[in-house]
């Protein structure tokens with residue numbers, strides 16, 4: 442018998458649009474029809490709620506909520522296609538319901554869109570369905586997929602890894618996180634870090650077996666901040682946490698306090714360079730390269746540079762010279778006013794043409810006017 446029944450659930454009462462969850466014809470659903478119905482209704486609820494805040498989704502399995510939130514972020518906007526100009530082009534289809542232990546099920550769900558005779562796959566997800574009274578709740582399979590991994594706890598940080606871990610990096614990560622959080626007045630943040638080889642490996646562990654958005658890519662870092670915990674999946678050649686970058690850690694900790702789009706980007710980068718170097722090089726090494734390649738030109742006008750960026754190389758990486766100048770200003774401000782001053786400097790808001798707010802704040806913090814800027818920056822470089 443061919444089974445194909447789009448199930449339409451009304452969520453109008455919740456103020457959201459009704460959607461279809463399709464059941465792939467021919468899949469083996471639980472034999473108990475009541476259990477099957479509970480499973481499908483719960484899943485439809487989970488998918489519907491996936492578009493809202495993660496913490497507001499009542500169908501998330503609480504014991505593994507952090508791991509599940511990483512996957513839930515991948516459901517946001519999943520139905521929309523910009524090329525076909527359709528908010529609901531892709532629709533979910535349940536493709537597999539395989540029984541596990543203790544009444545759980547392994548589910549596979551694909552989001553498919555139909556254009557003429559061609560069906561287009563946006564993404565495929567794995568989920569673990571956990572029975573909960575007359576409902577089911579859902580989790581990423583990350584915990585299950587990494588149940589034989591090792592763990593390392595240091596301070597407020599918990600690392601999960603498969604074979605070996607650069608514990609020196611883990612310790613540095615924990616210490617720097619505490620220092621940045623302390624400066625940013627955002628103490629008590631716990632860290633959960635999953636160390637993965639690359640994006641393909643990480644996606645599979647997490648339960649995203651395919652997403653068209655990531656085709657052709659192999660590297661990324663995914664993170665979720667929730668209720669005083671930051672959970673990260675490192676998928677940038679970091680199975681052993683060999684490639685720890687304090688520069689990126691600064692950006693990550695700042696983003697837990699304020700959106701990086703709300704602060705001045707050059708000051709944010711200046712902090713990242715001063716506190717964490719860049720591309721694996723220390724701040725001192727970056728400064729040396731800057732002096733050799735940029736500050737060697739005595740005709741350099743630093744105010745002009747702010748409007749028309751110039752770059753210098755470290756290895757195969759490009760660095761903006763203005764970010765290094767900002768790092769020197771951050772250093773000076775911190776020496777004079779502590780981090781409070783740096784925080785003020787960050788909070789001048791997003792960059793604007795001419796950088797009027799940047800110069801105003803600099804004048805109030807260091808007494809450097811826009812007119813004096815070029816000469817004062819030269820002094821800072823000479824002292825550095």
Ligand SMILES: [Zn+2]
Pocket residue numbers: 688692710713
């Ligand atoms: Zn940066």
